[in-house]
Every structure is written in C-alpha cells, then in structure tokens.
Amino acid sequence: MNGLKKITRELESVEKKLKSPFRFFIKKWLIKKRTLLNRSLDLSLVDHISANNENFKKLVEENKQLLCNENIQFKVTSEGSSPWTYMTKRFEGRIHSNGFLYLQAKSNAIEFLEILSHFYPSKYIGTMTPLGLAEANAASTDFQIIGGRVPEVFRGQIDLNGKITFETTDSWFEIDGHIHVSKIIADPFKGNNHKRELFLRNRSEIRSSINNWKKQNIKF
Incomplete structure (x- = not known):
C-alpha cells in the first residue's frame, strides 16, 4: 500500500505541474513522466485490487491464461x-x-x-x-x-x-x-477470435475497476 501512496503522490504532483503557467518549459517531460507513473500505478493496482476483489482477480487470471501461448x-x-x-x-x-x-x-x-x-x-x-x-x-x-x-x-x-x-x-x-x-x-x-474478444472484454472491465479506484483515491 505504501508503494501505491508514493506513486499516487507523484502522479498528483505531476498533474499539478501540468496545470502550472510554467508547464510549457517541461511539458514533454511531464507528459512522459505521467505516462510512466500511470503504467506503474496500473500494474500495482492489478495486484492490489486482486487481493481485495475476487471477481477482479478472476478476470486477471483468465487474461493470463488467454495470453499463454x-x-x-x-x-x-x-x-x-x-x-x-x-x-x-x-x-x-x-x-x-x-x-x-x-x-x-x-x-x-x-x-x-x-x-x-x-x-x-x-x-x-x-x-x-x-x-x-x-x-x-x-x-x-x-x-x-x-x-x-x-x-x-x-x-x-x-x-x-x-x-x-x-x-x-x-x-x-x-x-x-x-x-x-x-x-x-x-x-x-x-x-483464435473467441480468445481475442474475451481478453479485450476482460481488459475493459479490469481498466474500469482501475479507473474507478483512481477517481476515488487520486486528487487531480
């Protein structure tokens, strides 16, 4: 959980700087950092939400199996x-x-x-x-x-x-x-289009849960 807090604090800081009037000097760097932080946060949230939500965990495990080839x-x-x-x-x-x-x-x-x-x-x-x-x-x-x-x-x-x-x-x-x-x-x-469609559908649900967590826990 401490890792999540650290990433969210950094992400909030980056978002704040992107709204600053001086953002133009480092805008590209800030956008790149935001992308990396969001990626890191998403991966951490996959584990965090899986530990607390059985349905979410099933979607994650199913996607792992669908990708295995x-x-x-x-x-x-x-x-x-x-x-x-x-x-x-x-x-x-x-x-x-x-x-x-x-x-x-x-x-x-x-x-x-x-x-x-x-x-x-x-x-x-x-x-x-x-x-x-x-x-x-x-x-x-x-x-x-x-x-x-x-x-x-x-x-x-x-x-x-x-x-x-x-x-x-x-x-x-x-x-x-x-x-x-x-x-x-x-x-x-x-x-295998059935596997492809199932993976994409699962991913959409996983992302939805991740985005909901962000809305509830990150102040932009």
Whole structure:
C-alpha cells in the first residue's frame, strides 16, 4: 500500500505541474513522466485490487491464461538505420483494440567498435501483463562474419507468468550492419477470435475497476 501512496503522490504532483503557467518549459517531460507513473500505478493496482476483489482477480487470471501461448509469430513491419547503432536492444508495446500486439523499438545498441556491427539479435526476453502491456530486451546475439543480418521473423511464446520470449527464425543479409528492427506485430491468440474478444472484454472491465479506484483515491 505504501508503494501505491508514493506513486499516487507523484502522479498528483505531476498533474499539478501540468496545470502550472510554467508547464510549457517541461511539458514533454511531464507528459512522459505521467505516462510512466500511470503504467506503474496500473500494474500495482492489478495486484492490489486482486487481493481485495475476487471477481477482479478472476478476470486477471483468465487474461493470463488467454495470453499463454506457444509458437507465436512476431513479424517485423518496419526497420530503421543509423551509422551509430547496429541492433535493437529493447522493445515496448501493447495489445491494441484489434487484439494484436504491436512492439516498437525503444533503445538501440551503440556501435563503439566496428566489429559490433556484425552482431545481430537472436533472442528477446521480457514481460506481458494481463492488460496487454509488453516489453522485451535483447537476451542473446549471433555473429555474421561479413556485413550483418536483420531479423525478419521471430517465433516465441508467452507463459502463464507473463514471460515473453521470441527468437529470430528468418533474417536477411545486409552489407552495412547498421539496419535494425523498428516495429513488430504479433497475434498472441494465433487467430483464435473467441480468445481475442474475451481478453479485450476482460481488459475493459479490469481498466474500469482501475479507473474507478483512481477517481476515488487520486486528487487531480
């Protein structure tokens, strides 16, 4: 509970600053911080409300089960390049209202030595929440003697605890070694529309409970 109080106090402080006449100088930073605080608060509230509301807990547990799947295809939809980077270190994203997972590059590896451009990611490991929020970090790499390789397709899984893992299965050769993955799309439900719709319906109810808690406990 102390953790919740700390986050809510910080969130209230950010909201207050966003209403200040001097907000324009740090508006982007404040909005980014508000987003991060809301994400952290939502995750904390999933556990907090689950401990006090059996129906809410059932929805959370059901969403964990619905997300649990193997042999999921993660398809690269966009790439980027820079003379200073050689691979994507971290992805963040979420399941959108259409029930598909969209991941976007948030951090790229910096090339300190030329040889680094010959490495490319072979595996990512991260987490998926019952709300469909995901993040994944590069866990291992492979080496290409000449040029580099750019992942095109990954195969992975999500376990019952929300651990998400995906590995490069298809990639293409590029001579420069500075092209990296920018965006990925995946269907965690593997075409099962019943599971997809149930997950989205559950998430809507979970979010409604979280928003009600915020209205009752946070002063904006």
